[in-house]
Every structure is written in structure tokens, then in C-alpha cells.
Amino acid sequence: MTDWSTLTDACGSAEHVPGLLDRFEADPSGVWSEVMDHLCPQLETAFPASYAALPRLAEIATACSPEDLASVLLAAGAIASCSSGPSEPESPLTVYSYPIGVLHRLADRHLSRAVEAEEYVNLLQALLSFEGVEIWDRCLDGLQTGEYEVDCPYCGVNIFIVIGQDGYFCCSDDYALGEVQRLPLQPVRTQDLDGLPQRLFTRAMADGQESLARGIPYLFGRAACPDCRTDFSVADRMAACWIP
16 A cells, blocks of 8 residues: 655655546546646656556556547656666566556557557657667657757757658758758668667558658668768667757
């Protein structure tokens, strides 16, 4: 039995969290923002009460309607993404492995039913967070928004990596403001994808998210700095520039 009075959330004592989760169960979409304000503000920080809430969130997810499931999974996924990896001692992913497993199975099943690209990417990131996959449990959203920003590993200039309906290129000036120098990205051949990139590509294709899948070889491909022409791995640069 959890003694919530000994735990803290973003606002202090977590004594109120059970009641907050009860209200979340009754109205996931309506109470989602309040839950996140207390348990995972800005989707960036979790607290002892946040992890302690995972078993209750798994119960809510198991019982809620398909229409509300995404809200619950995204709340739990945001919390899980703040955890240290399962290889770390006393990682919340290990301590709460059973509810995390329940949430993972539900996310895996619900992902295939997502139609809108934004919801699909968010659920995919939640799925990865339940597995302890770092960086990409938060950094796939550029596939949906169509843009990433990194800096050149040599000269440090800010670079826009454009992946999506505007094309597949990089530039060092805001391409939305007019004509800028655009250098094409060099994608990995789909047959050469392996590991996580291959899994992401195969899954997105199987789920009918072809436009998202087309961006994955570019995200894990290569680019050249428009200013100094230094060649670099897009994914490696994303990882280097990622701030947890």
C-alpha cells in the first residue's frame, strides 16, 4: 500500500494524487493537463509520486475506453521516459516492471489503430519509453512536424534538418523565409537499415504510416553542413544535441 504522504510531486506533498488519479480515470482528456502539471510538468520531469502512480495508470488504461486510452498511455509514457534505464540499480522501469509491461502491451496494440500521424508518433514514443529506449522515446516527433534542429559538429552553425512534405534537405537559414541554400540529405538504403531504425521503419509501414516511414532512412542517414561542408550522421548529431 502506497503511503502517498511520504511522496512528493511537482507541487509538494503527494497526498492528493490518489484523488487526482480518480478524477483522471473519470475524465482522462479533461484532467490530463492537471495530471501532467503534477506528475510530469513540460513532459520533462518526474517525481517519486509520478513513478508510484504507474500501477494506477496501468489499471486505468486497462479499464478505459479505446477513445480515452491514448491519453492514459501518453501520461504514463511521459513519466516512463524520465526514468533511468532498466540496467540502472533501482530504476523505476524495473521497480514497476509489471505495470510497465501492461502499459507496453496496451500501447503496442493501440498503436496499430492510430490514424493521425501526431497521435501515432506520440504513441510510438510512449511504446519506446516503456522499453527504456532513450533519446528516441522523445525525439521522433520531428518525423511528424517535418523538422529537426542540430548544430554542425565542426563549425557549430545551427542547421535545420527537414524531413517530410517540404522535402529532405538541410540548410543553415530559415527555409520558410525564402530562398536558401539547401543540401540534400543522404538516406540509408532501406535494405541497409538495422536495429531500431529497421524496427521503426517496418512498424510504420505495417501500420499504414508510409509518410512517416519514408522519413526514417533520412533521420538515420547523413547530411553535410551547408556552411563548412562537414559530413555527419543526422541521428548521431541528434543524440549529441539532445538535452535530457
